[in-house]
Amino acid sequence: MMTALRHALGLSALCCAAFGAGGAASQSETTVTMMSFDQLDGWAEDDHDLAFQAFMETCPDLDDPDWSSLCALAQSQPQGSARAFFELFFRPVMIEDGKKALFTGYFEPELSGSKYPTDRYRYPVYRLPPEARGNGQWLPRRQILTSGVMAGRGLEIAWVDDPVELFFLQIQGSGRIRLPNGAVIRVGYGGANGHEYRSIGQELVRRGVFNAHQVSAQVIKNWVRRNPAAGRELLFHNPSYVFFREVNQVHASKGPLGAMNRSVTPMRSIAVDPAFTPLGAPVWVEKDGASQMRQLMIAQDTGSAIKGAQRADIFFGTGDAAGQAAGQLRDPGRMYVLLPIQRAYALLPEDL
Incomplete structure (x- = not known):
């Protein structure tokens, strides 16, 4: 097994050698440590087959030659060979940008709603209006909800009974609306007004509440x-x-669509910063805190608050219980990206 080797990489080496289409890191201080699998805490005890199933959800969409070749090989792997597959064709690397590691959680909320407005269901879930398309800023939240600009245009997908839950649905970016007859409307991110997110939690702290x-x-x-x-x-x-x-194409038994437009898997999918971690890549997570976690997960989503090489948001699933668990998570630890062997070795200095 390989001894850990640490070296600093500039922008061009990190972008071109390691990540290809995965994105370019902006920090010149980025460092990479090559690891062996026996250095990963708890690696042998994980259920690698569960991670492999999540990996197969998105690997057919990876079009770089080394990734697509591995995906083709993965489709012919026999049952129970997931650990051997990852160990044979990947190498773990720790990518760091000088910031402390942070793990948080997210989930798919389920709201009560109706296809029609009633006294109970009064808060609309809107589609993106045509004039808000593009990269510029449109109206801020206050004007959207108080000026009447959305009224009478047929932009409502449904109406829900709780404006607070609707606010948090927007933070999560996807969810389910359960109708009175038991049917479910699934919704996904459809666009935004272009204004930067401001944390209301931080505002409550600033006010001293x-x-x-x-x-x-x-x-x-x-x-x-x-x-x-x-x-x-x-x-x-x-x-x-x-x-x-x-979102009509996703079966009710599957998770919501992530950034790769494929379903994410509870406790096996994470949101990452694609400037450092390629979407679709396996990632070994060592989350510390009150409840430790040692699991192989797949980078299949992104988030506006997920920035940095050692930053990940763990998908917990659907509903209130998942939401409570996800909302309590804010833990340190470390994460290692599993890269195809040729990409991992390309990170090594030429004189080694």
Whole structure:
């Protein structure tokens, strides 16, 4: 097995040698440490077949020659050979940019709603209006919801019964709306108004309402509901507004679509910064904290708050229980990207 080798990489080496289409890192201080599999804590104890199944969800969409070749090989692997496959064709590398590692969680919320407005279901889930398309800024959240600009245009996908849950649906970017007859409308990210996201949790801390360690999604929801007028104004503090689209092609048994337009898998998919971690790549996660996690996951999603080489958002699944677990996660640790052997070796200095 290979001894760990550390070296600093500039932008061109990191982009071209390691990642190809995965994106270019912007930090010149980026470092890469080559590892062996026996240096990964808990590697032998994981269920690699579960990670392999998640890997197969997106690997057919990887079009770089080395990735597509590995995907073709993966499709012929016999049952139970996942660990051998990863060890034979990949090498783990730790990519660092000087920032501390941070793991958080996300989930697919489920809201109560209706296809038609009623006294209970009064808060619309909107499609993207034509004039908001493009890269520029459109109206901020307050104007979208108070100016009447959206009224009478048929842009509503559904109506839900809780504006706070709708706000957090926008943060997650996808979810399910359960109708009174039990049917479900699935929605995914359909665009945004171009304004930068501003954290209402940080705003509550700034105002002295809570200390930073007290803030969670549930704490924020409870505060907004206890303080309806002030809570409405707090939601307006975030000018960003997300629009949705109906997602009809995804079976109810599968997870929501990630950044690769494929379903993500609970506890096996993560959102990453593609400037450092190629989408579709296996990633070994060593999450510390109160509940340690040692698992192979697949980088299949992104997020506006997921920035950095050692930053990942773990997908927990659908519904309230997944949301509670995801909302409590904010832990340190480390993560290693599994790269095809030729890409991993290309990171080594030429004089070695």
